[in-house]
Amino acid sequence: xxxxxxxxxxxxxxxxxxxxxxxxxxxxxxxxxxxxxxxxxxxxxxxxxxxxxxxxxxxxxxxxxxxxxxxxxxxxxxxxxxxxxxxxxxxxxxxxxxxxxxxxxxxxxxxxxxxxxxxxxxxxxxxxxxxxxxxxxxxxxxxxxxxxxxxxxxxxxxxxxxxxxxxxxxxxxxxxxxxxxxxxxxxxxxxxxxxxxxxxxxxxxxxxxxxxxxxxxx
Amino acid sequence: xxxxxxxxxxxxxxxxxxxxxxxxxxxxxxxxxxxxxxxxxxxxxxxxxxxxxxxxxxxxxxxxxxxxxxxxxxxxxxxxxxxxxxxxxxxxxxxxxxxxxxxxxxxxxxxxxxxxxxxxxxxxxxxxxxxxxxxxxxxxxxxxxxxxxxxxxxxxxxxxxxxxxxxxxxxxxxxxxxxxxxxxxxxxxxxxxxxxxxxxxxxxxxxxxxxxxxxxxxxxxxxxxxxxxxxxxxxxxxxxxxx
Numbered sequence: 001x002x003x004x005x006x007x008x009x010x011x012x013x014x015x016x017x018x019x020x021x022x023x024x025x026x027x028x029x030x031x032x033x034x035x036x037x038x039x040x041x042x043x044x045x046x047x048x049x050x051x052x053x054x055x056x057x058x059x060x061x062x063x064x065x066x067x068x069x070x071x072x073x074x075x076x077x078x079x080x081x082x083x084x085x086x087x088x089x090x091x092x093x094x095x096x097x098x099x100x101x102x103x104x105x106x107x108x109x110x111x112x113x114x115x116x117x118x119x120x121x122x123x124x125x126x127x128x129x130x131x132x133x134x135x136x137x138x139x140x141x142x143x144x145x146x147x148x149x150x151x152x153x154x155x156x157x158x159x160x161x162x163x164x165x166x167x168x169x170x171x172x173x174x175x176x177x178x179x180x181x182x183x184x185x186x187x188x189x190x191x192x193x194x195x196x197x198x199x200x201x202x203x204x205x206x207x208x209x210x211x212x213x214x215x216x217x218x
Numbered sequence: 219x220x221x222x223x224x225x226x227x228x229x230x231x232x233x234x235x236x237x238x239x240x241x242x243x244x245x246x247x248x249x250x251x252x253x254x255x256x257x258x259x260x261x262x263x264x265x266x267x268x269x270x271x272x273x274x275x276x277x278x279x280x281x282x283x284x285x286x287x288x289x290x291x292x293x294x295x296x297x298x299x300x301x302x303x304x305x306x307x308x309x310x311x312x313x314x315x316x317x318x319x320x321x322x323x324x325x326x327x328x329x330x331x332x333x334x335x336x337x338x339x340x341x342x343x344x345x346x347x348x349x350x351x352x353x354x355x356x357x358x359x360x361x362x363x364x365x366x367x368x369x370x371x372x373x374x375x376x377x378x379x380x381x382x383x384x385x386x387x388x389x390x391x392x393x394x395x396x397x398x399x400x401x402x403x404x405x406x407x408x409x410x411x412x413x414x415x416x417x418x419x420x421x422x423x424x425x426x427x428x429x430x431x432x433x434x435x436x437x438x439x440x441x442x443x444x445x446x447x448x449x450x451x452x453x454x455x456x457x458x459x460x461x
Contacts, residue, residue, distance in 0.1 A: 144382065148362065148375050148378070148379060149362075149365075151366070151371070152365055152366065155365070158358075158361055158362065158365050161354075161357060161358045161361055162358040162361075162362065162379065164354070165351055165354040165355055165358060165383075165386070165390075166382070166383070166386045168351055168386070168390045168393065168394075169386065169389045169390055169393040172390075172393040172394065172396065172397045173393065173396075176396070176397060189396075190396075193393075193396075197389070205382070208378055208381070208382050211374075211378055212374075212375055212378050215371050215374040215375055215378075216371065216375070218371065
């Protein structure tokens, strides 16, 4: 499973495109928002938590269909399915690789973009913590969506239709965490809920995703 | 021995529902006409809401069925996954557009009622928002059915989606509760509550709910029969090509 993870990471790094693309997208979304709503810093700092979270969500969505599609096309997914490693483990590792290549850079880049959007300094730490807690859930849910749509010719649009409603709870608690952090309120509740969602999705969704993959490989 | 499972046989299902459907349709029409006419013309106006209160006869039953339709899809999906009865998968498929329609009816009637009462068509209230999300789940479910060509794979994948979606729908319901305070009033009818709507409104509402339940059952049976026939035609065409 470690080998699988390092293989996916190596593929992502060396193939190019996938690795930095999500990050660049995140940057562009964040830069575009002030053009849309105007440069008043009070407004920006008010909506910054939501914008950053929605941006992270969309950037994550962008690379989801790559989780299984390439392996499905060249047949290595069939090999992985018949390998001694359980398919659930393969799914979990795929999701982990996706998180390291898209989620983690977003977490690290978020404070810089927070400065651009005039996010309150007190909320910076909560933003990083929230994204760090929440983005693994985004990758895991996304891997489930990708497993559902892997056999389809034009699955990309359908994938976003399936996955985005599933992102709602994560988005709510994530944005709430940052907003509360900015206002100096109690942050333990949304943080705990966010962590709970991530842990629960990581524990349960690999089984659902593996079931979907088995159907698609049948 | 007679059991529920004998209707897993499509032939048997089509036969039985064919015999039951006309009666069911008549009952549906009777209940809906009786409930709506009673509700619209023979109940007093509310002392504060005026005649807009009468939209309750469409809004509450539709909202109720929107949720129960998803519940029915969940049960049907589980039956499909466990026992591989095709009729069950087709019934889940047949129920989705009906459930989506009910969701839209509930949202629209709510907006029409909310405009004069709350002064707004839409508010980001937990109930409203979670209904919108439920509508999105229906859309995704229907789209997934439509996108996959192999019928068995489509049934399997949508069943998995239905199960995961159910968990997330419930989760979203409580998450939005956390996110925003509500404008929507609490339940206006329940078995144990002390504050239900007055009896004048209550009884026609019950008739309307019965009508909507019957309407849902009728439509789902009808659509399931259509699905079975469509699949049979496809099989016949395939056999013709082979010959």
